[in-house]
Amino acid sequence: MDRNEHLNKNTIIKAVIDGTDLSKAEQDHLAECGGCRSEIDRFKSELDTLEQKADITAPLPTRRPVLPEKENYSFRLFRPIFAAGLTALMLVAFIWWPNGGIPVYEETTAQILLEMEADERLMTDIEELEGIALSGIYMDESEETEDLMEDEFMDFLIPTDNGSVI
Amino acid sequence: MSDQNHQITILAENAMAGNRVSIEQLVDIFHQDIFRLVYYKTRTRMDAEDITQEIFIKMMKNLHRLKSPNKFKSWLFSIAYNHIRDYFRKQKMLGVFGLNAGVKDFNPEDQDTNNPDEDLLKKEFQDKLFEFIEDLSRWEKEIFILRFINHLKIREVAAVLKKNESTIKTHLYRAIEKLSRNNELRDLLTGDAG
Numbered sequence: 001m002d003r004n005e006h007l008n009k010n011t012i013i014k015a016v017i018d019g020t021d022l023s024k025a026e027q028d029h030l031a032e033c034g035g036c037r038s039e040i041d042r043f044k045s046e047l048d049t050l051e052q053k054a055d056i057t058a059p060l061p062t063r064r065p066v067l068p069e070k071e072n073y074s075f076r077l078f079r080p081i082f083a084a085g086l087t088a089l090m091l092v093a094f095i096w097w098p099n100g101g102i103p104v105y106e107e108t109t110a111q112i113l114l115e116m117e118a119d120e121r122l123m124t125d126i127e128e129l130e131g132i133a134l135s136g137i138y139m140d141e142s143e144e145t146e147d148l149m150e151d152e153f154m155d156f157l158i159p160t161d162n163g164s165v166i
Numbered sequence: 167m168s169d170q171n172h173q174i175t176i177l178a179e180n181a182m183a184g185n186r187v188s189i190e191q192l193v194d195i196f197h198q199d200i201f202r203l204v205y206y207k208t209r210t211r212m213d214a215e216d217i218t219q220e221i222f223i224k225m226m227k228n229l230h231r232l233k234s235p236n237k238f239k240s241w242l243f244s245i246a247y248n249h250i251r252d253y254f255r256k257q258k259m260l261g262v263f264g265l266n267a268g269v270k271d272f273n274p275e276d277q278d279t280n281n282p283d284e285d286l287l288k289k290e291f292q293d294k295l296f297e298f299i300e301d302l303s304r305w306e307k308e309i310f311i312l313r314f315i316n317h318l319k320i321r322e323v324a325a326v327l328k329k330n331e332s333t334i335k336t337h338l339y340r341a342i343e344k345l346s347r348n349n350e351l352r353d354l355l356t357g358d359a360g
Binding site for chain 1: 193197354
């Protein structure tokens with residue numbers, strides 16, 4: 001740009017927005033040219049008037065914003081810290097707890113032997129029950145032996161004269 | 167940092183710590199600015215009042231998210247800007263279902279004074295200004311309002327809209343260039359009208 005050449009409209013607008021954006025030659029010209037400076041001032045003054053008028057013509061609010069009751073801001077501030085702490089604690093527990101805190105039942109030899117004995121007892125009971133319909137307790141209460149039961153039963157089925165079994 | 171900016175920073179710090187008085191003071195400082203921003207976007211006082219109320223409630227609820235108290239002003243305007251954008255999206259959605267009448271026209275009763283001549287001049291200026299703003303592109307509009315209606319600095323506008331300063335300057339340049347060609351509005355500014 002020629003030093004003596006006046007700033008064009010586009011450069012004037014650029015200067016209005018931010019004078020530091022002008023090139024060195026434009027700034028040099030502006031420093032010496034009163035005409036261009038007054039053009040910029042006139043434009044700036046118009047924009048200032050626009051700002052003032054926009055303020056004046058806008059209505060004023062009739063009511064002030066009403067804010068809700070106070071909340072627990074301190075907790076809000078510390079909530080992320082609290083959440084982070086809790087997560088860290090759970091992570092540590094997960095790492096340190098055997099099997100990640102999941103319960104696992106380990107069978108020892110003694111436990112296995114006990115279970116085998118219990119199983120054996122159960123099988124014995126089952127076998128006894130298969131042989132005698134009534135358990136030992138009921139047999140004692142009836143005060144009758146297995147043999148007598150059989151004789152009487154046979155006599156009932158095939159009665160004899162003297163009552164003896166054939 | 168200017169005295170006012172310093173004061174706002176301290177108030178913002180206290181507000182973040184839950185100080186109710188500081189929160190209320192911040193509302194007092196920015197109430198009119200936010201209302202004006204909303205009013206120039208919605209063009210009705212009623213909606214502007216309701217939206218302003220919602221913006222300050224949002225501000226209060228989100229204070230813990232404010233990272234730099236010295237950027238409180240930009241942060242608050244960002245909340246306002248996003249809230250207004252949501253409002254228009256909602257209006258648009260309602261419009262699709264025929265549930266609203268779209269953007270309301272300017273209501274002259276919003277600003278009646280006891281002086282009819284003054285009211286007429288105000289209305290004329292505002293009509294021309296709204297007309298001019300309406301003709302701007304989306305970003306030119308947003309930036310023009312923040313810069314000249316809300317008096318934000320270019321740096322602050324960039325922070326509110328999350329754009330770099332040179333982008334802001336480019337859009338601002340286009341908006342001012344359009345203004346330079348709008349003789350009707352310029353006549354009202356220079357007092358040559360009529």
